[in-house]
Amino acid sequence: EVQLVQSGGGLVQPGGFLRLSCTASGFTLPNYYMTWVRQSPGEGLQWVANINPDGTDTFYVNSLRGRFTISRDNTKNSLFLQMNSLRAGDTAVYYCASGGKLGALDLWGQGTEVVVSS
Amino acid sequence: DIQVTQSPSILSASVGDRVTITCRASQNINSWLAWYQQKPGKAPKLLIYKASTLESGVPSRFSGSESGTEFTLTIGSLQPDDSATYYCHQYNSYSSYTFGQGTKLEIK
Numbered sequence: 359e360v361q362l363v364q365s366g367g368g369l370v371q372p373g374g375f376l377r378l379s380c381t382a383s384g385f386t387l388p389n390y391y392m393t394w395v396r397q398s399p400g401e402g403l404q405w406v407a408n409i410n411p412d413g414t415d416t417f418y419v420n421s422l423r424g425r426f427t428i429s430r431d432n433t434k435n436s437l438f439l440q441m442n443s444l445r446a447g448d449t450a451v452y453y454c455a456s457g458g459k460l461g462a463l464d465l466w467g468q469g470t471e472v473v474v475s476s
Numbered sequence: 477d478i479q480v481t482q483s484p485s486i487l488s489a490s491v492g493d494r495v496t497i498t499c500r501a502s503q504n505i506n507s508w509l510a511w512y513q514q515k516p517g518k519a520p521k522l523l524i525y526k527a528s529t530l531e532s533g534v535p536s537r538f539s540g541s542e543s544g545t546e547f548t549l550t551i552g553s554l555q556p557d558d559s560a561t562y563y564c565h566q567y568n569s570y571s572s573y574t575f576g577q578g579t580k581l582e583i584k
Contacts, residue, residue, distance in 0.1 A: 391570060395520075403512075403520065403563050405573035417571045420477070453519055461567035462510040462525035469519055 360384035360465065362454050367470030374444050374474070380437040380454030380467050388412070388432035391457040394439050396450040397469075406452070407439065444474045478502050480509075480566050482576030490584045493554045497579045499564035501545040508568040511540055511549045513560045514578075520563065524549065559583045 366378040378394075394406040407428040408417045416428050427440040437454050451471050455463035479502040489495045499509065507527040512520035522531045524540035527547055537552040551558055564576035 393573070395575075402578040403514075403565075403575040405575060408570050408573065410570065415570075419572075455519075457567070457570075459510070459522065459525040459529075459531070461508060461570065461573075462522060463512070463520070463565070464522045464525070464531065466519035466521075 362456065362465055362467035364452075364454055364467040364470040367452065367472045369473045369475065370444055371476050372445060372474055375440070375442045376444065376472060378439040378441070378452055378454075378470055378472075380439075382435045382437075382456070385456075385465075387430070387435045387437065387456070391461065392428075392430060392437045393455045393457055393463055394426075394428060394437075395453045395455060395463070396448075397453070398447075398450045401450075404450075408457075409437070441472070444472075446474050448472060449474050477572050478505060478566055478568060478574055480564055480574050480576045482564050482579060484579060485577060486580045486582070488582045488584055489554050491554055491556060495551045495554055495581065497549045497562055497564075497581075499547045499549075499566075499576045501547070501566055504545060505566045505568035507542060508566060509540075509542070509547045510565045510567065511538075512563045512565060513558075514563065515560045523562075554583065556583055 409428045413430045429438045451469040454467040456465045458464040482499045511524040514520040527542040528540040562579045
């Protein structure tokens, strides 16, 4: 089965950090641009970051640049999101997704919840 | 950055109705627009990409169209399973993506 499986969410205190993971199975992740999207409680979708197939180019929403880092390990068919200096406003469900349709996000992970609270 | 304005925010319709949701981009996005359906507690699902291309496995009652910077998702004959929130997504450049605000579709 073709899928993206996410891990690494949880409860973290303000100022803390978390690393989210997203592992592909049933397809070759290195072929695609990959994306992180988040959704705050009761809110809409927000694009977080993109990374190109070989990991040499990364792009971020302006508001998160400098605190979040997207990376990938193609040898492990995996995508990551390092989140530092976390704030209450970062509380959200985070989704990884593959841009298999020339950028359109055709495969999504199941989502992982991040709660930033003391 | 490119902005997308989606409307309406809430839509109520009956089974069998034809419904439309609109997104307007702040500048030319060369048809790089997708539509997603999201149900509560689930990840979004791709319906339409490149403005009008139907994703494999998506029912043919879903269609997309464009006129300049205005994009429309149409559901030809509403079904009970179509109750969900729908989002548009512009992906004109890998350096910056934007999602619409979402449209919550309720079945009367």
